[in-house]
Amino acid sequence: MDDMNSEKSRENTVSGVVSGVVYHNDQNGYAVIRVDSDDYEDEVTVVGSAPFIGVGEGISASGVWMRHPSYGEQLRAETIERSMPDDEDTILAYLSSGTVKGIGPVTAKKIVDEFGESTFDVIEHFPEKLAALPGITRGKAEKISSEFTAQLGLRRLMEQLLRFSIHPAVALRLYKWYGSLAGDFVRENPYILTDEALGVQFSTADGMAIELGFSSDSPSRVEAGVMYELEHNSRGGGHVFIPADKLIAATLGLLGIDDHSLVSSALERLCEKGSVVRERVAGLDAIYLRRLYEAERTVAERLCEMASYPPTPPRGLDRMIDEIESSFGTVYAPLQREAIRTAASCQVMILTGGPGTGKTTSVRGMLGVFDRLGLNAVLCSPTGRAAKRLTEISGREALTVHRLLEVNFSDGEPGFSFVHNADNPLKADVVVLDETSMVDISLFASLLCALKPDARLVMVGDPDQLPSVGPGNVLRGTLSSGVIPAVRLDEIFRQAVSSNIVTCAHAVNRGELPELRHRTGDLYFTSKPDPETAARTVVDLCVRRLPQNMGFDPSRIQVLSPTRRGPAGTKALNAMLQSALNPPAKDKPERKSGDYIFRTGDRVMHIRNNYDLRWVDSTGAEGCGVFNGDVGVIQDIDLREEILHVRYDDKLATYPFELLDELEPAYAITVHKAQGSEYPAVLLVTCDAAPQLLSRAVLYTAITRAQELLVIVGSEGVVAHMTANNRRSRRYCGLKYRLLGEV
Numbered sequence: 001m002d003d004m005n006s007e008k009s010r011e012n013t014v015s016g017v018v019s020g021v022v023y024h025n026d027q028n029g030y031a032v033i034r035v036d037s038d039d040y041e042d043e044v045t046v047v048g049s050a051p052f053i054g055v056g057e058g059i060s061a062s063g064v065w066m067r068h069p070s071y072g073e074q075l076r077a078e079t080i081e082r083s084m085p086d087d088e089d090t091i092l093a094y095l096s097s098g099t100v101k102g103i104g105p106v107t108a109k110k111i112v113d114e115f116g117e118s119t120f121d122v123i124e125h126f127p128e129k130l131a132a133l134p135g136i137t138r139g140k141a142e143k144i145s146s147e148f149t150a151q152l153g154l155r156r157l158m159e160q161l162l163r164f165s166i167h168p169a170v171a172l173r174l175y176k177w178y179g180s181l182a183g184d185f186v187r188e189n190p191y192i193l194t195d196e197a198l199g200v201q202f203s204t205a206d207g208m209a210i211e212l213g214f215s216s217d218s219p220s221r222v223e224a225g226v227m228y229e230l231e232h233n234s235r236g237g238g239h240v241f242i243p244a245d246k247l248i249a250a251t252l253g254l255l256g257i258d259d260h261s262l263v264s265s266a267l268e269r270l271c272e273k274g275s276v277v278r279e280r281v282a283g284l285d286a287i288y289l290r291r292l293y294e295a296e297r298t299v300a301e302r303l304c305e306m307a308s309y310p311p312t313p314p315r316g317l318d319r320m321i322d323e324i325e326s327s328f329g330t331v332y333a334p335l336q337r338e339a340i341r342t343a344a345s346c347q348v349m350i351l352t353g354g355p356g357t358g359k360t361t362s363v364r365g366m367l368g369v370f371d372r373l374g375l376n377a378v379l380c381s382p383t384g385r386a387a388k389r390l391t392e393i394s395g396r397e398a399l400t401v402h403r404l405l406e407v408n409f410s411d412g413e414p415g416f417s418f419v420h421n422a423d424n425p426l427k428a429d430v431v432v433l434d435e436t437s438m439v440d441i442s443l444f445a446s447l448l449c450a451l452k453p454d455a456r457l458v459m460v461g462d463p464d465q466l467p468s469v470g471p472g473n474v475l476r477g478t479l480s481s482g483v484i485p486a487v488r489l490d491e492i493f494r495q496a497v498s499s500n501i502v503t504c505a506h507a508v509n510r511g512e513l514p515e516l517r518h519r520t521g522d523l524y525f526t527s528k529p530d531p532e533t534a535a536r537t538v539v540d541l542c543v544r545r546l547p548q549n550m551g552f553d554p555s556r557i558q559v560l561s562p563t564r565r566g567p568a569g570t571k572a573l574n575a576m577l578q579s580a581l582n583p584p585a586k587d588k589p590e591r592k593s594g595d596y597i598f599r600t601g602d603r604v605m606h607i608r609n610n611y612d613l614r615w616v617d618s619t620g621a622e623g624c625g626v627f628n629g630d631v632g633v634i635q636d637i638d639l640r641e642e643i644l645h646v647r648y649d650d651k652l653a654t655y656p657f658e659l660l661d662e663l664e665p666a667y668a669i670t671v672h673k674a675q676g677s678e679y680p681a682v683l684l685v686t687c688d689a690a691p692q693l694l695s696r697a698v699l700y701t702a703i704t705r706a707q708e709l710l711v712i713v714g715s716e717g718v719v720a721h722m723t724a725n726n727r728r729s730r731r732y733c734g735l736k737y738r739l740l741g742e743v
Helices: 002-010 088-095 105-127 138-162 167-189 190-194 201-210 220-236 244-255 260-273 290-309 317-328 332-347 361-374 385-394 399-403 443-451 474-481 500-510 531-550 572-580 658-661 696-703 716-724 735-739
Strands: 013-024 028-035 044-049 058-070 072-083 242-243 276-281 285-288 348-353 377-382 397-400 406-410 415-419 428-433 456-461 486-489 523-527 558-560 590-593 594-600 603-608 610-615 621-627 631-638 643-647 649-655 664-665 668-670 677-684 706-714
Touching: 013 044, 028 058, 028 523, 044 058, 058 167, 058 649, 072 138, 088 105, 105 138, 138 167, 167 190, 167 658, 190 201, 190 220, 201 220, 220 244, 220 260, 220 285, 220 558, 242 244, 242 332, 244 260, 244 285, 260 276, 276 290, 285 290, 290 443, 290 735, 317 332, 317 523, 332 348, 348 361, 348 474, 361 377, 361 385, 361 428, 361 456, 377 385, 377 399, 385 397, 385 603, 397 668, 399 443, 443 664, 474 735, 500 523, 500 696, 500 706, 500 716, 523 716, 531 558, 531 572, 531 677, 531 706, 558 572, 572 594, 572 664, 572 668, 590 658, 594 631, 594 664, 610 658, 621 643, 649 658, 658 664, 677 696, 677 716, 706 716
Parallel strands: 044 072, 348 456, 348 486, 377 397, 377 428, 428 456, 523 706, 558 668, 558 677, 677 706
Antiparallel strands: 013 028, 013 058, 028 044, 058 072, 242 285, 276 285, 406 415, 590 594, 603 631, 603 664, 610 621, 610 649, 631 643, 643 649
């Protein structure tokens, strides 16, 4: 064994014939295989991506040697080159192993005895010859051929993409969409890999295209560059459209070319194909992705239609409100009463206001009126945490918008759809949408399409918070148009005035430096201008001081930072907090993925919508879909099967290891990621960061995430700068102008 280990330390490759398949996952291609190699006395274990590998295949793997705690020494392969069996003995071994469904040892021997070394060619191209053998019907022969051909096609596609370090999961998704033609589509246009659902970087697809012979000025390459810039700016900047001059300049930079006419011509072709739409918006030459254009237009048309109906207060409305006041033991302020009357009288309305101004009380009053009118009202919010909070404060079940509309994901088609739409509307008479500032234009369009023609919509939110992560600025756009009836609550109620958190939030929103030197109450400031000192202080507060002195368990504390980078950014903070709160242990399996080590017990956040990720809830019901911003805890990690489970409230989601790039540690998260959520205790770090992150909206949003306790750690100068900086990143959106009829 010592000689074997010495040899392994010199050679990180294994070549030979597959003698056994210990484990194989059809969903991600991960396999544990035994290899008979002339270079080693004993069989060698190799683990890695080897889709549909079978006994008898030739293999050449390279990687690193590792010792598995249960299964001993093995080569964790980074690359695997394979060759199909080419003699009768290895072909028989391959088919007898059950790699091809429908073929067992008896059938395998029958086929190989008849066709010998031509067996694979017969199975793939001449299934009718199989049907001539005793015991194999025509239907069974075609099924065997179809299974073998599909495996071969997916295997070739995976190998084609692995040459460019593209994960097998991408090939699986492509094959579900395009079947046996997937490889041809990729060769014809590698830029299809940059689709959001596939997540391949443009530079990777571009490198493949160049190797395949695409020229730098190829029309396909330039069109792909335009589409990528539009998609990138919608996801990264929240833009619904991009002005043509800015789009052309960005595309030229992306492609490394300087001929404006190439991009202009590509834009014309894309317009003719219907992939993009060009229209004048607010004096700008706007270029839209087709889906975002349709979404924005749908929202404007539907809202205008709903707002066009004159208010019709139901009979006895004031008496109803009086009765609700009495039953709830409250007295509505004039603006709260106005909000309730507006909701009862109009088909669509907006309710806004800062913390402590009574939005929740007003919504309860609205629900009381709807109940008395016999209207079926449902509550929804963009995120799971926001929906959970809405349930707690309203006393009624609230769903995420996705759950309300019911995601319908098709394995055989790109993208997804909703079960409820214009052809299958929701049964609800009223939809109350909370945290509207977080809703992007596409999701809002889907919600509006799913409303019955006479259904009502109440939009609730705070326009001074950060806008949605996705494209658009729905709440601010609708408010600024003045087309939709709106009530803004501006009175801070007595019980809220006693909260330093609430008064601090309103001071910041007015541009006034808040009082930070409180000695008692729910808000404290610790001056630690040095980022490294601030980070150490945050860890001490989470681990020792807040649990011991104020009774806050670390699980109830959320650390927020405006930035991911630097000593006081979320990346560094997460590493420190994980080490302190969930250190390594023998009974805690862990897995490294990218920059992170994931460990059983870690708090994690899902960072992009995944509509086909499987989960099971506490009742045993199965479903799919985990969304950007969902926070959970890693329940267990299975190193053998290469999966981990994350508990999201009552749902347990299963992640193959290739999807770990959709998770991040969540002991510390950015303020942007905290939108729509509230936490018992918030630790906010205010140290130097990129100028665009040190804004009033970021500070205001962070402060309003805290329910019971807010501790600010950092520089008072940074707090002052953020309070004074009311600049907002511009988003190119046309909703306001469409509502006003100016487009």
